[in-house]
Amino acid sequence: MRSIVLTVISLLVLSFVSCKKENKKEPTQVMSPGKNISVDFFLTTNGTPAYKVFHKEETVIDTSLLGFELKEAKPLQDNFKLVASSVSSFDETWKMPWGEQEEVINNYNELELSLQEINEPFRKLNVIFRVYDDGLGFRYEFPEQENLKEVIITDENTQFNLTGDHKVWWIPGDWDIYEHLYNTTKFSEIDALSKKGHENLAQTYIPENAVNTPVTMRTDKGLHLSFHEAALIDYAGMTLKVDKENLLMQSELVGSDITGYKVKRELPFETPWRTIQIAEKAGDLIESKLIVNLNEPNKLGDITWFKPMKYTGIWWEMHLGKSTWDYSAQQDMTSFTTNAKPHGKHGATTENAKAFIDFSAKNNIGGVLVEGWNTGWEHWIGFEDREGVFDFVTPYPDYDLQEVVKYGKEKGVEIIMHHETSAAPRTYKKQQDTAYVLMNSLGIHSVKSGYVGKIIPKGEYHHGQWMVNHYNNAAIKAAKYEVAVNAHEPIKATGLRRTYPNIISREGLRGQEFNAWASDGGNPPEHLPIVAFTRMLAGPIDYTPGIFNIKFNNYKENNQVNTTLAQQLALYVVIYSPIQMAADLIEHYEAKPEALQFIRDVGVDWKQTKVLNGEVGDFVTIAREEKNTGNWFLGSITDENEREFNVKLDFLKPGTKYKAIMYADAEDAHWDKNPEAIKISEIEADNTTSLHIKLAPGGGVAVSLIEMK
Template sequence: MKYIKQGLLALLLCGMGIVTVRANGKEKTVQIKSPHKQVAVNVFVENDRLSYTVLYANEKVIDVSPLGLTVDSVDLGYKTHITGAGKFSSLNEKYSVFGNHSSVINNANEASIPCEAGGRQFNLIIRVYDDGVALRYTIPAGTKYIEGESTSWNLPESTSKIAWSGFSQSYEAFSHVTQLSEIPENQPIMGPLTFEVSGKYLSISEADCINFSDMSFMRRDHLLKAYFPFAKNGWKVEHLTDNGPAVPDGSYKGQKVSPWRTTIIAKNLNDLINSDLLTNVCPAPQQGRDFSWVKPGRCLWQWWSVGAPKFEDQANWYDAAARLKWEYYLVDDGWRDWRKDGKDQWTLLKEVIDYGKKVGVQSIVWVDSKECRNAVDRRKYLERIKALGAVGIKIDFIPDATADMMQWYAGTMEDCAELKLLLNFHGSVKPTGLRRTYPNDITREAVRGNEYQISRYSRVMPFQHYVCLPFTRLMAGPADITPVILNPEELKSKQYTWANEFAQAIVFLSPVTHFCDQYKFYLESPMFDLFQTIPTVWDETKVLSCTSMGEVVGFARRKGNTWWIGVMNGETGRMVKIPLSFLSKMTEGTLIYDTQSNTAVDREKRTLSPHDTLSVKLAPGGGFVARIGL
């Protein structure tokens, strides 16, 4: 009777997409399949090492790879015993997000597999989606110290190219697309990483990182291993400062856990870019919490183009934002030095915020993180900013992403949620999907953006970097790249075209998009009317067939009934074809092309149908933009 029950259980689990395989009366391999059985994960012990493989459409896309977390000098992945079949569950829900599309389906199967190593009990938790895998570990009771992690991704021999970024404390190194062998060995590189395997695309990163140090990767041959560059010697588990009872503590279903280690798997680049795996594995907002006040939009700011803001000039910037019909203006670094007629910087800041309200433009305010590093100081500072009438905060110059600082990030998101402040972290760590939990975490830097294409610092960006970014940093979530340089003097050192610059605002997702240039270049632009209507979040996104990692990127994005197309080219001039089959009917379109000068555009208005295919010639560093529909 015992064996009949086991057989019935196996059949039931198989129907759920979960299969348990037994050998010699002991658990040897546990297999978990996705809801439609597109993805399968095998967990087993091989050569004394807890390991896993991943299959997509029955093809192995992650070879045998080590698992494990080292706690109190015990490697939980070494000489590990799988002590049971595990507990299985499924998830099926919907939610909204500001992103590549507006509605998300969260459908997965999950297994919590009990294991033992070195006398420590823990569970390996694996969640399997039709577009990827996430795994994490429960922290054994009594653990005092996290020393490292063995979780790895063993890339198949058929891996053809990989998108990656160099090491940087604030994720501001260059992005590249190369062969796997060109990534330096035994040196940290920053995720997410995206690679092609036999025509399929995989992207690896982490999610729901609340109180672990930030994870990078270390390559050895075909193996990419989790690595903590900001905590090389580990950290104490009971390290956290008091950020308040409402701040997430990194637990899952009542147990302390590591962050999710994530692998997105897609049959094409469109499915890759549209994956919601990182937000799917993060918690929903606290029950009853209202985030309807969070409003995406366009933002004008002055630091990139003119340096520190001058108090006397602020009305001009607010007026320009109003003419552009943009929602926000950022008062950036330099306002803290304002003094006039016996008034201090706080009084003057309130005056400019009040002026913005009069002309219909809301204010976001910059601050150095050193003014709000501990929970008490942070709360007082944020309350003061809120009391002045600002709707958001930009926090800059943040220290290394240790476990303590990751808890600081969580506390800051919570404080801003309670105070109803939009939040933009700069000089920061990458996001890990927690914008689902805190939609007010509207964007963040953690990217080598247009601050590195700026003449006053003699900084120049290679064309290739920008056509790599959608497959590196942008895979983690929105990035404040500060797009759209139009000043001809700023485009002499590297001749990006105006069409390429405008396309940045379409390709690079940032729900509050900070346009970097001086306002006169937008007001006087032949694209002025398009700047007035460009959205920052989307109902639907399609990756165009011309897209190739590290060479050229093209997105078609829909907001309401209007489609926007943005194409950015890399180092080599080319002709691309853009089929318009995503259109539902014949409609009017405005098309913006490269021309002979990189600081001018050819503009065309024409009627377009779903049967049309556009042929677009792109200069090196060139681009194309279209608005199609009302």
């Protein structure tokens, strides 16, 4: 590991300088270590903080203003002078306990600026820029000061002034959910308000023409930009308000109808980082570790109690309608009663869980998720008052939790707990300790949490400050009980997995289940080739791949997965998560044992990752080396267009032979017409080999590269 190097390059103290005099000076500048990206900071003629960003001397972000509007106080927006500034460098290599790669280089140059109002009450505000070779992050600091003890933020006015009408891949700035399809338009054509009232979403609130982050763009010259945030702690999530005429984005924080403000904090504090990833090739966005690098180091220490794994579970069958989450048909209960009459379709039975454990044990799959195990599912959805619906410790009569856990341990398979909160976080908070104690006593180390529905109390939103704190505090508390959290209907990922590595994965996108029940045709073939360059830049995704029964046979005549079978296999490499579900039913896997072999073999924890090619929304090819084995796995996916190209395997270890097993689309494969047509072949390969890849419409290829000893 390289040693940490921290050197102060310069310290400029500029005291009692008027705003006008400051503007006559050269802008304060910081460049990335490789000198390909630079930032200029300056004050406008009225003392408003502003910045510009350059890539190889070409303007990427034009003059953009910074500041805040506060409740019952003057805005922190203008009349500033620069009191002091300093530039420093930082260079380290740190290890991920799990992740896309084992070692991460964290090398940046930092510019710190201290500002103070010229007039009373002489409030202070700091701005910090960290500039990397793959982008930059900047944040505000509210330092401790005499004339300001607390701020109530009604608006954060951080601007991103674009230099052209870029091509944009976006979802609306919904305060409640990220489960929208991506749109591909020019910036001037963004219309988030047209996405209001989606019939397939359990909750949604889009107050204005704004986009959620990460939002990715490509300039006319082919430069790729992605805007997001890092280290979202005790603050509201940020959407970006769109000014189509001026080609400008401005931060729009998620608010609260209860409090009427966006953020309330006591000083001192720091905001999240506002981030811009910059890449000449689309694939470099995926390889960037800017977001995790902008988070603090691991605060949990040793977390070897969590093991990255593949898992199966009682989940997909409910979406198909084969079984249900609820045990009885009683809908008018205020609480579950043991004499409730079962309707006979309950999925989470002891017998069913044992069947999944047996299947997992035979197929190198380490976990089983059981949804619908605890009482309350009869009356959790569609009811206005969902407080107290679930207690997270009481199983239905047909599910013996202790017996299932014991059976799993005998087979070497861990049970994954499920906590559906019904978007009633106050109930969940009261019961977390009890629920985590139960998990800890049973040796259960992973939980999938859910927050379906409108937040209770009414007026709070999934991505406001109150819920940001809830999600983060739930994960921090879980760590004390050696529990890792995979959150669904979550806040966005912002790299906190570095600081709290028990935050293992999350949903936060339109997932696989939409293929089973959405009335709009499900996720189109272009969906995941967009996701790889947008949502996946934020962090791991629990997408639940591996559907083999593409057309759903007798379950859902009007629904299907809009990919080929080969693409479903490729997703285990392309869409990253340290937990990967084999989501289909046991019988569908047993009907295709040759294709199942890839799921048996594929890794989940990686030593290194290489993005071999890709264009946003079109296609992407990724190769990953598994930790501790020397084996590599490759995945390639495309949109509705067929593609053909060669990929070099020059990343393989020199002088080593590999058994390459290719799971490819058959000649007549097609995402709709013939989705399950697959061709499996085997060759011997080394680092001089070039693989010919042919992808069917909506197709993919998965390759196992097993080191030959």
